[in-house]
Amino acid sequence: xxxxxxxxxxxxxxxxxAPAGELAARLRVHTAVLxxxxxxxxxVETLATRHGRDLPAEGVxxxxxxxxxxxxxxxxxxxxxxxxxxxxxxxxxxxxxxxDRGLERAGAPRQGFFVxxxxxxxxxxxxxxxxxAEEIVRTEGDLPAWQAFTRQPAQQDxxxxxxxxxxxxxxxxxxxxxxxxxxDALDSGQVPAPLHNLLAHL
Numbered sequence: 001x002x003x004x005x006x007x008x009x010x011x012x013x014x015x016x017x018a019p020a021g022e023l024a025a026r027l028r029v030h031t032a033v034l035x036x037x038x039x040x041x042x043x044v045e046t047l048a049t050r051h052g053r054d055l056p057a058e059g060v061x062x063x064x065x066x067x068x069x070x071x072x073x074x075x076x077x078x079x080x081x082x083x084x085x086x087x088x089x090x091x092x093x094x095x096x097x098x099x100d101r102g103l104e105r106a107g108a109p110r111q112g113f114f115v116x117x118x119x120x121x122x123x124x125x126x127x128x129x130x131x132x133a134e135e136i137v138r139t140e141g142d143l144p145a146w147q148a149f150t151r152q153p154a155q156q157d158x159x160x161x162x163x164x165x166x167x168x169x170x171x172x173x174x175x176x177x178x179x180x181x182x183x184d185a186l187d188s189g190q191v192p193a194p195l196h197n198l199l200a201h202l
Contacts, residue, residue, distance in 0.1 A: 001027065001056040005063055012065075012073050021083055024061075031202060032078040033062040034071065034089035034113075039168075039179035040064065040120050044090070046183040047191065047199055060202055068095035072102030079108040088112035088201055090194055092119045112201050114194035121175060122165045123192035124182040130160040136181050137167075145171075 004027060007020045033055075035041050041064045048055050055062065065074050068091060078085045087108045091099045093115050103110055116123050125133050137146050149155065149167050158166070168175050183195070 001061055004029065004061055008063055008074075008077065009066070011077055012070065017077065017082070020077075024083055024085070027056070027061075028059045029061050029085065030059040031061070031086040031088060032074075032083075033060060033198070033202065034065055034074050034078075034087060035062060036065060036068050036090070036092070036095075036119075037175070038064045039175035040090055042176050042179035043120055043124065043183040043195065044198065046180045047186075047195055048202075050184065051199065053199070053202075055202070058202070068092065068098050071099050072105055075102050075106035075108050079103075079106040081106055086112070088198060090114055090116060090120060090198060092116050094118075112198075114197045114201075116192070116194045118165070120192075120195065121168050121179070121182070122161065123194060124179075124186070125161045125164050127190045127192045128182060128185060130164055132185065133164050133182065136178070136185055140177075140181065142174075 004020065004023045007023055011017045011020045033044060035044060041062050044062050045055065063074065063078075065071065071091075075087060076082055079087050087103070089112070091113055096115055099113055100110060103113070134143070134146065137143055146167055149170065150163055155163050155166070168178050
């Protein structure tokens, strides 16, 4: 499935589409879940695993598009004009209009795309609470960096959950790692609605 993701990314960048179509057919992929970045991908796959779901075996491929602005391109390649896959995904509230326009141009239904208020990291932090998120940060050995970050003047007027959200984006790879860790720490009743509804839709 990772090879399919890489092939689709190359196709979106201007490469040939035939290899992606052949691989999707061989893997019996019928649904593409479009997410903005790799941290979202990590969260979706982690939650699926926790619920006993094997998305690749079910014919579902989660694809990181490398930014919300790419939705029109990916929807056209993978949706009705392209491979004809069923599309689903997550988007941030302030980027919903890009998704709406991109899906409309591709002739793909809006149903199956679920909206996060700020972004998925914000949803996860609010669901867990900052104290629980701090416990995870401590376990991962990032507590000194977090404490230093919160002492910065620019952070003084931000509420704790926004500080945590910003902190996760301050180092390369941190959002991806914590996308998995925060999702894995959720109790069954804490799963944010967009993530819960996406998994239920698949």
